[in-house]
Structure formats: C-alpha cells, structure tokens
Amino acid sequence: MRAVVLRAPGQAPDALEHPDPVPGPGQVLVEVLAAPVTPLDLLCASGTSYLGVPATPYVPGVQGVGRVEGRTVWFPTPAGTAPGDGSMAERAAVARDDLVDLPDGADPVRVAALGLSAVAASAALHRRGGLGAGERVLVLGAGGTVGQAAVQLARLAGAGTVVAAARSAGARERARAAGADAVVALDTGEVDELARRFRDAAGGDVDLVVDTLFGPAAVAACRALAPGGRLVNLGGSASPTAALESGVLRGRSLRVLGWTNLELTPAERSAGVAEVAALSARGELSVPHEAVPLADAATAWARQAAGAAAARLVLVP
Missing domain, CATH: 3.90.180.10 (Medium-chain alcohol dehydrogenases, catalytic domain)
Known part of the structure; x- marks a missing residue:
C-alpha cells in the first residue's frame, strides 16, 4: 500500500510503498479516507516531544477517518507516542473499541480537520x-x-x-x-x-x-x-x-x-469526537481545511512545519 513513512526523528517523511498493516488481537483493518497533518504529528516526529522519542521507521498520523465493515468511523492511533503505525496511509490497523461511528451527513475530510483539536x-x-x-x-x-x-x-x-x-x-x-x-x-x-x-x-x-x-x-x-x-x-x-x-x-x-x-479516558475521547462529528454534520462547526493527495504528503508536512498553511491540511489517499 501507499503510506507516509518517517525514517528517523527530525527528518521529513516520504510517501512510498509500505507493507500492509496486519491487525492484531482486538484490531480491525480500516480503509483510510482522511488523515490530518497536525502539530502533534510534527512534534512526535521531531524526537523532542515530552512524550519521548518515537521508534522509527513508522507511519505518522495520530487520528483519521476511514471505512470499516460498511461504517464510516473516526479513529485514533498511537503513532509517535508508542510503537505502531498511524493514519497517513491507505489502510490502518485500529483497535475496534476505539472506533467512533460518524453520523449520517458527516463529511470525512471536515471531521478529520476538526478531530481532536x-x-x-x-x-x-x-x-x-x-x-x-x-x-x-x-x-x-x-x-x-x-x-x-x-x-x-x-x-x-x-x-x-x-x-x-x-x-x-x-x-x-x-x-x-x-x-x-x-x-x-x-x-x-x-x-x-x-x-x-x-x-x-x-x-x-x-x-x-x-x-x-x-x-x-x-x-x-x-x-x-x-x-x-x-x-x-x-x-x-x-x-x-x-x-x-x-x-x-x-x-x-x-x-x-x-x-x-491525554487526560481523557478512551470513552471520554470517543464521546468528545462524537459530539464534534454531530456538530459538523449539522453544519454548526467547521474549520478551514485543504484536502491534499497522500502522494504530496512531504510537501504538506513541510508547509505545516513552516507555518505556511492557512488551513488544516488533510491527506486523502
């Protein structure tokens, strides 16, 4: 599959071919629809985060929106904060219990742009x-x-x-x-x-x-x-x-x-995302965002790092 891969802390990632994730116990394989490039992703990848130095290589992306078993869902990942790959790929292995179902009318890119922010x-x-x-x-x-x-x-x-x-x-x-x-x-x-x-x-x-x-x-x-x-x-x-x-x-x-x-329990985090997604679906909450092809991830990453993005950049496989 195509994925964004960070080879070493402090380096810029590249979009390249990467092995498909293999779901472990309690995990499902999610088809990624949208993955935001967030300041937390860059902080983790820098190796200077208070969360520690990530194990490399890995696929960044602490959150995303995807499709699994006919459902559209928001999902978190441990990427950059613990061993494991994240959302900036065509597919991601995600804990089933962490999936948050999105309401009818919720746009994947809009919800991804809002997400944990x-x-x-x-x-x-x-x-x-x-x-x-x-x-x-x-x-x-x-x-x-x-x-x-x-x-x-x-x-x-x-x-x-x-x-x-x-x-x-x-x-x-x-x-x-x-x-x-x-x-x-x-x-x-x-x-x-x-x-x-x-x-x-x-x-x-x-x-x-x-x-x-x-x-x-x-x-x-x-x-x-x-x-x-x-x-x-x-x-x-x-x-x-x-x-x-x-x-x-x-x-x-x-x-x-x-x-x-990080203070939120998984249940509290899911409830927060569900509320945000509901407000988004009703047209009551949105932020400026820009969909960027996954192949252009390196450019999007550089724009975010330089503070040159006037909107939340969202990678779309």
Whole structure:
C-alpha cells in the first residue's frame, strides 16, 4: 500500500510503498479516507516531544477517518507516542473499541480537520474552563484549528462576548468569519498594550481565556482577567514560557490551568469526537481545511512545519 513513512526523528517523511498493516488481537483493518497533518504529528516526529522519542521507521498520523465493515468511523492511533503505525496511509490497523461511528451527513475530510483539536477546544472551555452562559471569552491564537473551534464552540455555548486574538491579518479574518464579536491584533509584545486591547474588545474584564500561544499574550490576558477568572493553556506556539506576575495572580485570585487530551479516558475521547462529528454534520462547526493527495504528503508536512498553511491540511489517499 501507499503510506507516509518517517525514517528517523527530525527528518521529513516520504510517501512510498509500505507493507500492509496486519491487525492484531482486538484490531480491525480500516480503509483510510482522511488523515490530518497536525502539530502533534510534527512534534512526535521531531524526537523532542515530552512524550519521548518515537521508534522509527513508522507511519505518522495520530487520528483519521476511514471505512470499516460498511461504517464510516473516526479513529485514533498511537503513532509517535508508542510503537505502531498511524493514519497517513491507505489502510490502518485500529483497535475496534476505539472506533467512533460518524453520523449520517458527516463529511470525512471536515471531521478529520476538526478531530481532536476541536475536542481540546471544547474541553478547555467546559471541562477545564467551566464556561458559564453570558461570560466573556478571549481566544489567543484564534486563527488556528483549536482557536477556530473554540470561537465557534463558545458561541454555541452561550458566551456573552467572544474576542479572538491572532498574529496575522489572515488569521484574524478567519476568526471573524468563525463568529468572533471582536478581533485583536497580536502585533506587539507590549503586555500593557495588549491587556488594554483585550479589555476594550471585550467591553470589560474577561472571564475565561483559551490560550494556544503562551508568552506575552498570556501575561497580558491574565492582566485582563476578572477576579476569579481562568486561563486554560493548550500550547506554546508563541513561546514555551510566560512571565506571569504573582501579584496579578494573587490579587485577582486567578486560575491558570493546563489541558492535554491525554487526560481523557478512551470513552471520554470517543464521546468528545462524537459530539464534534454531530456538530459538523449539522453544519454548526467547521474549520478551514485543504484536502491534499497522500502522494504530496512531504510537501504538506513541510508547509505545516513552516507555518505556511492557512488551513488544516488533510491527506486523502
């Protein structure tokens, strides 16, 4: 079969002929329909992930959408986090218990583009962030897939105001199209200025921040939080560190929280994906995405690594 193969950590993968997977006990063979290229895939493949160095060679792809036994399903894989191949291939061996049936009308590429990114956005808002109806929400990094989903999910949950902050003009336009009430340019590292922009855009202090960036934007967001406000961090694409101020945290009794989907049990993860797929099928949740032939995986990988993709890239065998 045709598959994307990573030969060594830190190298770019290639699309080439690869042996068909052989299902083990409790596994089924899935015909892959769509496999997203995600930041987690690149992080695992780099060999610098907190999850450890992957055993190579292997087929990347931590999630995908496929067909098995006449059903269209979403599925996860351990690729890059544990021994085993992933979704970036024509076929994948997947644990039967991990399959999530997709509802009628769900588009495989759209669901693959949302996938675990939308599950993380939902968890940041609800499970970790405790979003209440009418609250003011600030999304940092709102042009990315997690941020786009967070904007839409906050609106669906009844947030009073949703403010989207992003670095590029294109990202801000995507956030506005996703339903943000206001957008803020992250074109400065001046914390006081950013905090002022956040409050002005929200019409006052913010209750909940969904943060995919960290760095100065997160510091400014803490200054813009209301007493008892929460910041949920899901990533550090702007910086791995943030100089949070003790006086701000204590003076406002703020909560700074982290989230990873690895905290979810398999049942919780399946329920999250099912919810995302249902919203997608109803046309209530979507993110910009681009279908790319599996044969062009190396180019797609390079675009994702360089930050040159304005949409979630989804490989289509």
